[in-house]
Amino acid sequence: MHIIRANQKRFFQLLFLIFILIILVIIPGYVPVYYVSLLLSIFKYTVLTVSWATFCGPTGYISLASAAFLGTGMYVTALIGEKVPLPLVVLFGGLASFLLALLVGLASLRIRGIFFAIFTLGLSEGLRHFINWWEISRVGRQGRWVISAPNTTIFYTMLIILVMTVLASYLIRRSKFGLALRGIGEEEEAANHIGINVNAVKAITFAVTSFWIGATGAIIVTQWSYVDTATAFDVSYSFTPTLMALFGGIGQIYGWVLGSVVFTIITELLLIFPYYYMLIFGSIIISVFLFFPSGLVGVVQKWWKGGLVE
């Protein structure tokens, strides 16, 4: 009985997801351009958040390197965008981030706790300063022009990356890797002791999740036609995924997605108040911790359970 019900539930969930996907596929033809770019923004942050949380959620490591991976992807497009077809550019953007994350992962994942957070923050800021110095003193310019792609191309590429990110995250969590990650989060010594190659698991997961961030950077930059280090390695990109995941609820994939969708829409709405934007944004960040420490998912669950009891 229970099995049938569980199977039914899963079937309806799948149906619901396919339904949403179909809507997303056909929507650009039916809504104004503004909403398409809003959706693009939502896609971008969802990929960042889901990638971040797939690694950082179960392990408890706080990575502030998302900006480094996104910026790397953007600079790959700036460098080879004119020479190589677009799908390859996106692939290379992802691969560059993958390699960078693998390198960082192998070197730094022995660092734990708060050290990992400041190491990764230093990585993205350091990379920004290094590239900035290189561009000004060696190449002799501050920013770069990039190729621009049609809006629909960007939209569907982002949609594919988003679906792949969520799918990859789902598969990682279901696999032995996911269990190993959770083990690392609960007690790293013990995980090591029962035969999990802790450093390999961490480095590979970190690299795989960073691949999607790099690919996102590579395609999203074609919206802007110009990029410099300040926009590519904007430190906000490192902090927002963390906030969005916590805002939604750190335990579940749907929490991460919900968090990024709601948070992106809120920040978009805040643009109505250009002079108080940062003030309100900062207050929202702090309120998340003061009032929703278990995230939106926690609030909904609490409300749902409370409703059932009464």
Added chain:
Amino acid sequence: MIVLDVIIAGLLTGGIYALLAAGFSLQYGVSRVLNVSHGEFIMLGAMASYSLYIPFGINPLVSLAIVGPIFFIIGSLINKILFERIRRLAGSMEVFEGWSILVSFGLLFIIQNIALLAWGADERGYTFLAIPINLLGAIFPANRLVALLLAVVIGLSFFFFLVHTRLGKAIRAAAQEETGAQLIGINIHWMHGLCFGFGALLAGLAGVLISTMFTFSPFMGLPYTIIAIIVVVLGGLGNIIGSLVGGLILGLISSIVLHIEPGLELAVLYMLFMLMLLVRPKGIFGK
């Protein structure tokens, strides 16, 4: 005398670095808040000094005495209203440390926006004691020497406060072992507020000193925060005395790099910082 030139310039920068890192280190070491908005307090200090100097003609050296106590009160209030509450909600210390980065990131936005509304986005500055002084063949403006002198005085008096007074010893005890400190009768909640306040005070004073030498804007904060983080990692996270010394060392290094390859100094600091974290995360003075 290029060598002397570089060394003196390095000490000048290092004195300021030491001051801003000591405040940051205090806030992390005792209050356990990795305060990303530390640079914002430096910016507020610079802005306050500007607003006291331009319309009222109050000497920045006098502003130090005005800014200090006010920033101390603001800091302890922020700890009381915000971080005390979040410390309770987080439950464990590890969770709180992670959250504190993000909460102070929110604080950064709020403070920056308030400064934008109050002072506008322009780059500002004022001239104060811009008299050239010949120091062993190298020429420096007097304001730099005064700033260095004050940074040294503030740093040293803070050092003696930590080492020789009862309160200072209590602060160091709380930084080393929170539970142990509570066992011997140190009120840890009080310490949290005190140290966050002191951190804000030192940042404010550093801001006033910076404003006498360089131009400043509401966006100047984050780079200073990052420098504080680098210095603190070099001196050992939570080791307050280590960050005073670490500041001087980093000032020297950045001055040397500035001389060899201008524009690369921040990148070199980062590389050093990452290397440090990988090889010796406890800092050069860590045990």
